[in-house]
Amino acid sequence: MSQSRMPSLELVQDSKVLLQKGYRVTSYDVAKRAGVSQSAVSRCFKPGASVSKKMRDRVMKAVAEMGYQPNAIARSLITRRSNLVGVILSDFTSLHYPEVLFELNHGFSNRGVHILLFTLHRERDVDEIIEQVFQYQVDGVVVAATLLPEQIDRFEERNLPLVFFNRTIQDRSVSAVCCDQAAGERLLVNALVNAGHKTFGVISGPEDSLVSVQRTAGARDRLSELGFDNVPILQGDYSYDSGQQGARELVDRFKGQLDAIICANDVMAIGCMDTLRKEFSLEIPDDISVVGFDGITPAIWSGYDLTTIRQPVKQMSEAAVDMVMDRVDNPDKVPEMRVFSGNMQNGSSARIL
Amino acid sequence: MSQSRMPSLELVQDSKVLLQKGYRVTSYDVAKRAGVSQSAVSRCFKPGASVSKKMRDRVMKAVAEMGYQPNAIARSLITRRSNLVGVILSDFTSLHYPEVLFELNHGFSNRGVHILLFTLHRERDVDEIIEQVFQYQVDGVVVAATLLPEQIDRFEERNLPLVFFNRTIQDRSVSAVCCDQAAGERLLVNALVNAGHKTFGVISGPEDSLVSVQRTAGARDRLSELGFDNVPILQGDYSYDSGQQGARELVDRFKGQLDAIICANDVMAIGCMDTLRKEFSLEIPDDISVVGFDGITPAIWSGYDLTTIRQPVKQMSEAAVDMVMDRVDNPDKVPEMRVFSGNMQNGSSARIL
């Protein structure tokens, strides 16, 4: 069996090696060619290993000639580190999470870590995905989805670093990086009230989204503090359509007496704006103001120029990467939560001073 | 060393096993507990293996009690299949590719294959990424980026299945799934001309993008066939800004005599529309028509309601998955190219019959 290796290597005149289709060069092959031991080859790829220059040169020559590359899978098996992290995302279509994924990938790849991607199509397959994440021996996981307590338990049993992205779990200490949703909404409300808006409507996200709950509560509470009580809160689901629907209901209800609509995310705010303009011929922001939350790319398009809270995605992602890798290296660290403030992005969708 | 295993397992009263933090249960542990051989455990996880019911029950009981899950890394090492595919994406921010990634992930995960994600930040690190893809022993690769011939060679040397997504390489046979760019543009041009448009402007994508070249050429050629020669073609870069800039230049050049602008993608078309409306107070489509290409989500927002060619992303992704997996199972298959037609999505951004 191990002799089947012999005929698969052929020496050609320019001292390069031609490989049989699909044959994989191993450190053993390199060692044989360089006339050294296999462990010597291995050491040459280990940073800070003690290898003489002469040895290293001989090995690297053979490596170059044969196009050898270490097998990361075999390495993972022995080192018990895969340099793989799982990233679990729900609502991938939201225009916001692709940006997060991009930044996460950037941060991890800077540390030689690669992303194994999982997206949730139905919430029911979370358990299935967790199994697969475990099977691939990832070093850690970033989750932008809601996990059940039992599911979190499974990570803790394995002592597998888990960091939530913009999710917090009540009555439970977990690592998480978040944008301060409530504070962001308060900024928006302050600006709207300062500019003289009197009547407000709110369109929330799905009720099972804690982020949405926090945003909506933040807006409601600040409005209340400033003397605006009983502000109507409509239930949306983060989608463009639900933004449109919310706009229709609010306009109907207020019969033109509405000053501002506060949406729990940008996509709904955009749906809102389109409907206010198209279906009710309202001028934004002269007749009515609209604000959102997230800071997605279309928000800055001049067709919308949305006033919103931009989440510091870059910083948040970098923090998430830090936290995962930190816990990979120090398994005994306690959960930590990092909260970032969003930046007010002042567009022309709201009449603000 | 191998005895250090013993103290790490503790039996508790309900016959469940409590594991030491971070301890990994192996098939050997399960075997010991079930009183069978390790290979028996292995067989229980192999579909279609010959295992008696009694044996399977005993094993599965131990599996459940210990929370055993096969180590995919170790399995990959011996089977020489990682069930991992690399996905290499450039311009991830384009609003179009996240959707592609989502569909690819869907398709692969239906086949028990997982995605290792790579995004290009600078074009220069393609070589680096290819090395990493190889090191992780992926079973195949989907690439939505431009590779140099030498880079393609490296895949062929390894006989590693490679499928391009919306990229074709000239003078070279590679597997690829594409949308028929030229045909799509011809559909758009036909519709515009039939509706009486007389003067046209084109905004292309980056010149190193073959897709853009094909789209632009498709539009130019069809216009020429229909008697419209010397249509001005402006160089864009797929960005919103370049769409805006293109609109300004075209309007300036035509002094209000422009009937339609054909953009090489939706994002530029949207930039175009915003600028035509805001800066030139033009009515769309009454004063001027705008068409795009891709079918991104914002294109259907009523603020734009863009007339465009929607790429059949689902079908294309499914085809890419098929092609990769097909070549994984049949390494000797020759490269194949599948071309899909785009669907005309008739919005109100163009005055069309």
Next chain:
DNA sequence: TTGTACGCGTTATCAC
């Protein structure tokens, strides 16, 4: 049907 023994390709440990 089941168990034994080996190998996948690497790193770690230990003598030398």
Next chain:
DNA sequence: GTGATAACGCGTACAA
């Protein structure tokens, strides 16, 4: 500094 040798956790030919 270098080379044997033993893991890592699993799949599988082979013998029983």
